[in-house]
Amino acid sequence: MSLNLIDIESFRTRIERKSTNSKGEFIAYWMTNAQRVDCNYTLERALKFAHKERLPLKIFFIYNPGHYKTLERHHCFMLHGLLEVNDLLKKYNHSFHFFSYKDNLLKEILDRCNHLFIDLPYTERARAHLKKELIGLDMNIYSVDNLYLPLTLISKKQEFSAATLRKKYYKILDNTLIGQDFSVLEYISKVDSFIKNTDSRNQICSEIDKLNIDNLIDKNYLIRSGPITAQNVIDDFLDNSLDNYQENSNNPEFIKNSTISRYLHYGHISSAKIITKLIENNLKIDHPFIEQLLIRRELAYNFTYYNKNYNNSESLPNWAIKTLNEHNYDKREYLYTLKDFEFAKTHDVYWNSAQHQLLTSGYIHGYMRMYWGKKILEWTSNYKEAIKIALYLNNKYQLDGRNPNSYVGILWCFGLHDRAWKERKVFGKIRYMNENGLRRKFDINRYVEKVSKNNLF
Ligand SMILES: Cc1cc2nc3c(=O)[nH]c(=O)nc-3n(C[C@H](O)[C@H](O)[C@H](O)COP(=O)(O)OP(=O)(O)OC[C@H]3O[C@@H](n4cnc5c(N)ncnc54)[C@H](O)[C@@H]3O)c2cc1C
Structure with missing residues (x-):
């Protein structure tokens, strides 16, 4: 069609x-x-x-x-x-x-x-x-x-996964992105x-003058705001990093992804405009950046639009709720309170670095966000509490927080839009991540070092 x-x-x-x-x-x-x-x-x-x-x-x-x-x-x-x-x-x-x-x-x-x-x-x-x-x-x-x-053109209901939504986009767009007229x-x-x-x-x-901003964050991140800055940020990404997005975007050692999420959240820039520009670069609908900006992002909007429980565990798929309940009383090797998490006081230097990045820049690299969310599940006494802690921290500190992507990103760590994996302690059949994966995929110690010197972003 x-x-x-x-x-x-x-x-x-x-x-x-x-x-x-x-x-x-x-x-x-x-x-x-x-x-x-x-x-x-x-x-x-x-x-x-x-x-x-x-x-x-x-x-x-x-x-x-x-x-x-x-x-x-x-x-x-x-x-x-x-x-x-x-x-x-x-x-x-x-x-x-x-x-x-x-x-x-x-x-x-x-x-x-x-x-x-x-x-x-x-x-x-x-x-x-x-x-x-x-x-x-x-x-x-x-x-x-x-x-x-x-979103109501693409689907009249909550989509099960990226695969089901993707199919609808591909069908409706005949595999070709369309430019839009503004x-x-x-x-x-x-x-x-x-x-x-x-x-x-x-x-x-005068409202800005009244603000009493936490002294954890470098204020320069906060004034780099607005539609003009957003345009510069995306232009820089398209000119310098888009070609290698697939290879680099999952490596938190350096920022080679767009960092456009905070601007998208406040609507400083239109995703439709970015996609229209990409068409001029002859990008196809299955390009990995389009996959994130169009399919993954609009899947999140589809979810929060159609599901009233978008901010709690009730919206998880049945298999995820079942397996999380079955493992809710498993003994946790480490248990942390909200304050421990908030001020990066866990035993895990990688996790603490991600949290430190969040506190000081209002951003965590996408790959580390997954690890960050999964570990909150692993180190909290029960999964409902873990969701609350993850949402609280995400929405308090991420500059792109309180977005449909925030709820979906966190609930994904608990099984949303995913499938069952091999069963294990605490996680049940929820997809697991560990620090060996980080070491295997990139130089995680360089990430830690850069974060400690506020040298990222
Ligand atoms: C635990 C957890 C929490 C998250 N919290 C947020 C949040 O609060 N706000 C937020 O915008 N995103 C969130 N995400 C999704 C994703 O991590 C970020 O959108 C992305 O890292 C933002 O960086 P970027 O703009 O450089 O992304 P790029 O890699 O440059 O991607 C471009 C754009 O595509 C979209 N996108 C990328 N990855 C995803 C994804 N997995 N799901 C949906 N859309 C995506 C975003 O709009 C992003 O800005 C979360 C993911 C997880 C696992």
């Missing part, structure tokens, strides 16, 4: 709520997970609609400083990105409205508008939050899916901004 852009469009924008009351002073876009101007499908849809209706567009972001209290490094990264969004919009003569949640302005804004565009929320938690905020509002609400292909810039200058002069930049800076 081959696909054209009209087919895609009918799945990309969804009418969440319909109202007969169509009068309003402006069209609104509430930006949440697509914090960018370029290649932002939601912004593009909102602009086209505003242009058609001959109404101005109000683009706003509502910041909740009290949300996720322990995560000030994330707030810092995000707020620096929003400064860039603000400046980019200004360049096109549009203003960006940045409100604090405490201002309670949402209802006031939306009372004057009848068409609201939102970024499609991909988790139950995000959906519930939006639902609560928009309760009782008589207006038209449209959600827009910013994945490469809209017309944001074409419309942006044709639509007026609602209020020209706002002091959003000052407001964002």
Whole structure:
């Protein structure tokens, strides 16, 4: 089956709520997970609609400083990105409205508008939050899916594994990636901004000033944020490391993978844009980088979208729950508390290095993330507690945390999207990893040395 852009469009924008009351002073876009101007499908849809209706567009972001209290490094990264969004919009003569949640302005804004565009929320938690905020509002609400292909087009249910999802992509794309058309810039200058002069930049800076960021992390990582930086990061990767991605990306001794996940998480860059660029380089759908950026990533979104238990063990496959329960009371050789894990106080120098990398840079190399998660299972008194600890640490410290990939990455360590392996203590039939594997695959001691000198990343 081959696909054209009209087919895609009918799945990309969804009418969440319909109202007969169509009068309003402006069209609104509430930006949440697509914090960018370029290649932002939601912004593009909102602009086209505003242009058609001959109404101005109000683009706003509502910041909740009290949300996720322990995560000030994330707030810092995000707020620096929003400064860039603000400046980019200004360049096109549009203003960006940045409100604090405490201002309670949402209802006031939306009372004057009848068409609201939102970024499609991909988790139950995000959906519930939006639902609560928009309760009782008589207006038209449209959600827009910013994945490469809209997830409801690809699959109407939770996919069992990468293999089942991959098959659907391959079938629908006829083994050929399709380029995508972004017309944001074409419309942006044709639509007026609602209020020209706002002091959003000052407001964002004043929120940054209030942050009390943990002193574990080098602050330089946090200000390297935003759509322009994201573009530079991906361009550098495509120019210098893509050709050897397959050989190098599983070696944590040096960073030869893209490191784009934190920017994707905040929506600073569009995966569809990166994939469209790769098509120009004649990459095929089965290229290993496309496998990660498209299949693995969109599998994670498929999972959190369709499974309400995306953040706990209830969503594991039956075989995994059975085997983990059977081995839940096996004696563990080492047992650690959350604090031991958090401050890298285990007996294992490799694990501690991964945790140290996380604390100091908000990132762990992909291969070491697997080892990191597997060992938390091995050294915690029971698997449900292990999932909680892994999620807590991942989401507190990884700059790409709280993403669909976070939940799927961690639950993968407990059997999600995987198959049964040879049975052993504690793990049961869950895939096992040990330090011999690290020694065999690369020079793990060099990794340890580099992390200890903060020499990675
Ligand atoms: C225990 C554990 C926790 C993880 N936590 C997170 C997390 O919090 N946030 C996060 O974005 N990813 C997470 N991952 C998935 C993966 O490790 C990271 O996406 C990847 O390492 C990010 O580095 P990169 O951008 O350099 O990846 P690259 O190798 O350059 O890949 C490019 C992009 O492809 C996607 N991708 C790569 N590997 C995977 C994967 N296994 N599953 C899904 N998508 C993938 C990501 O969007 C990534 O940015 C986790 C994996 C594990 C095993």
